[in-house]
């Protein structure tokens with residue numbers, strides 16, 4: 001064992017039994033789960049949803065947790081890598097710093113590679129199943145402009161959109177999508193709007209909006225749900241690619257919000273699914289200007305995510321504008337987004353005078 005391997009074990013040992021306070025420090029967004037490890041289910045901090053994420057009961061020892069969609073994170077390091085988009089050495093050094101064992105600490109690349117290899121071989125059988133399921137669902141889907149895709153058009157119209165859709169290859173219709181609850185029991189089959197989630201050009205998973213035949217959200221716990229993510233694919237960095245990017249790219253959190261921006265402005269607009277995924281989005285090559293149509297949330301999660309993405313864009317020399325709904329939030333509203341703006345104020349509210 002070389003010197004740096006010993007030091008990574010030092011950090012590991014120091015974290016064992018202190019993970020809850022380490023996570024509280026480095027991942028405050030999961031504090032509700034930290035309060036009751038093993039018991040309290042919360043919305044997944046990465047992909048959203050309703051209550052698919054929890055820490056393991058032994059989380060103070062292991063640091064691990066599990067999202068039913070994104071998969072298990074066996075220890076605190078893998079949990080932080082997933083939450084923060086960190087490499088193993090980055091997670092290790094952040095934990096070392098919190099624990100005050102960072103002096104002279106340097107992680108070894110060799111250990112990282114070994115670790116990754118072990119994790120992949122363990123999960124490869126399950127991964128093959130997930131990949132074949134993703135392929136099957138996509139093959140069973142139809143064009144969003146197919147006559148059978150009425151539930152999608154009716155749903156979008158019910159949300160105040162015009163229901164006219166370009167024939168994007170990443171937005172599809174599934175006539176009979178199986179819905180499973182958080183305990184993995186089949187609840188029923190529903191028509192669904194499918195959206196391909198891609199990281200760069202690699203397909204990662206499929207986002208589904210479960211509907212009824214007459215275009216309402218399906219009567220299930222989480223009508224919007226991601227399919228599982230194979231362990232060798234990284235959802236952090238992903239987006240839904242509605243059209244090819246040019247010099248300018250618009251992004252939003254929700255799919256419906258993106259469709260509102262497209263309807264009002266005609267700009268190529270990609271939904272990034274959740275605030276966390278927005279903050280980690282990998283901006284495609286060739287984009288010179290990024291416009292972030294952020295949600296205005298009472299929790300400010302949308303504003304923080306937009307700010308984080310904007311800062312990263314600027315360090316890459318990309319011009320960036322954040323466009324936030326002007327508000328104010330009504331007493332009973334948790335958030336407003338640009339679809340609300342379209343419905344309340346019409347497309348003129350999307351016109352901005354460019355400062356350049």
Ligand SMILES: [Zn+2]
Nearest residue numbers: 044047067070
């Ligand atoms: Zn998740």
